[in-house]
Amino acid sequence: MKRAYNFNAGPSALPLEVLLKAQEELVNFQDTGMSVMELSHRSKDYEAVHNEAQSLLKQLLQIPDNYEVLFIQGGASLQFSMIPMNFLAEGQIGNYVLTGAWSEKAIKEAKILGRATSIAASAKETNYDRIPKLSELNVAPEDGYLHITSNNTIFGTQWKEFPTVKDNMLIADMSSDILSKPLPINNFAMIYAGAQKNLGPSGITVVIIRKDLLERSHDQVPSVLRYDTFSKNNSLYNTPPTFAIYMLRNVLQWVTDQGGVEAIAKLNEDKAALIYNAIDESNGFYKGHAQNDSRSLMNITFNLSSDELSKKFLQEAKDAGFVGLNGHRSVGGCRASTYNAVPFEACEALRNFMIKFQKANA
Incomplete structure (x- = not known):
């Protein structure tokens, strides 16, 4: 399926x-x-x-x-x-x-x-x-x-x-x-x-x-x-x-x-960490919108250096099977919503895609 x-x-x-x-x-x-x-x-x-x-x-x-x-x-x-x-x-x-x-x-x-x-x-x-x-x-x-x-x-x-x-x-x-x-x-x-x-x-x-x-x-x-x-x-x-x-x-x-809310909470932390680490370790290629102490574990917002590069990222992500990564017009850029039902594997795949895209476009 x-x-x-x-x-x-x-x-x-x-x-x-x-x-x-x-x-x-x-x-x-x-x-x-x-x-x-x-x-x-x-x-x-x-x-x-x-x-x-x-x-x-x-x-x-x-x-x-x-x-x-x-x-x-x-x-x-x-x-x-x-x-x-x-x-x-x-x-x-x-x-x-x-x-x-x-x-x-x-x-x-x-x-x-x-x-x-x-x-x-x-x-x-x-x-x-x-x-x-x-x-x-x-x-x-x-x-x-x-x-x-x-x-x-x-x-x-x-x-x-x-x-x-x-x-x-x-x-x-x-x-x-x-x-x-x-x-x-x-x-x-x-x-x-x-x-x-x-x-x-x-x-x-x-x-x-x-x-x-x-x-x-x-x-x-x-x-x-x-x-x-x-x-x-x-x-x-x-x-x-x-x-x-x-x-x-x-x-x-x-x-x-799944083990209740406590187990879900631990999984949510792990999922978000994958993507935030890709942002933090990108040397500025990806820039998070939220200040670090206010970061959401549910909605991860980030920008790239230009609108042109953001559009390229979103198009290639779409071609790779990722859906819903467009940021809201108030912030622009990208947004990954990692709610409870989003599998760890999906977040891992996004992290890998981000690293791959950075290497090809840095």
Whole structure:
């Protein structure tokens, strides 16, 4: 079976084992005579999948009992609006750390809603090449929450340690690095993540939320935009994206089979090291965008000395079977997204290609 070296930033690689399992069960899921996509979301067969996905995530991330796992549609982008809608009471401020395009979009949505906002810190002046130090963060008692983006896909930066804030009202968009390493869940009021990078296909957003926050939803917020609506109905208030949740469950089973999040984290470090070493040992032929202490293990961004050379690199990489290495227009150059499902062998192949290309073009 021919498989591309898939370094797409999202939707991104899925484990081959998960795809083959879905293929096997596609037209007849567990002898129901139907695809999981055809099952009623109220049926026992589907509900078992739904509940297992929640249970597996709780086990893998060691989520305490005072948190709930919700499945919501609309991507992480909808959360940009739902968070201030539900959690900013009158007189409170939504405080945001700006580390890239997605945190910019998050604060923009809060402003559109007319909510008070502030910027705790920003790395925009240096084109988001770093994560602000904890000592740089400006927080205040009137903050309703502090919002961060844990990993920045476009710029290739990642938080290495998390801030501590009043009442642990830290909210994190972890769309691009959730499940890539163990997490101190108790440090957070809420974590949310679009599935299409480490959790499964696009179409489902996972929300890990502390239960006391569910009581803060305002009566003026429409039902389908309230977190307590999803909590009270086990995320089955309306028809969920059943196939996406089925695939999420399969990915979580796969992570469990790999040895859990700890084993995945070690593999991610090893994968990223291959490519970062190729950059660092290139004598400047490849130049990383992110500062070393902010480097992401999920999205590795780098440039070559000229646009012409970058185009040549990308074309030859494409010809060699590599997919998704184009950098975002905000940074240019190249980006390798090494999410959980990207095999070590793919990263090793990219490292070897980079060394070969450098020797031929230095």
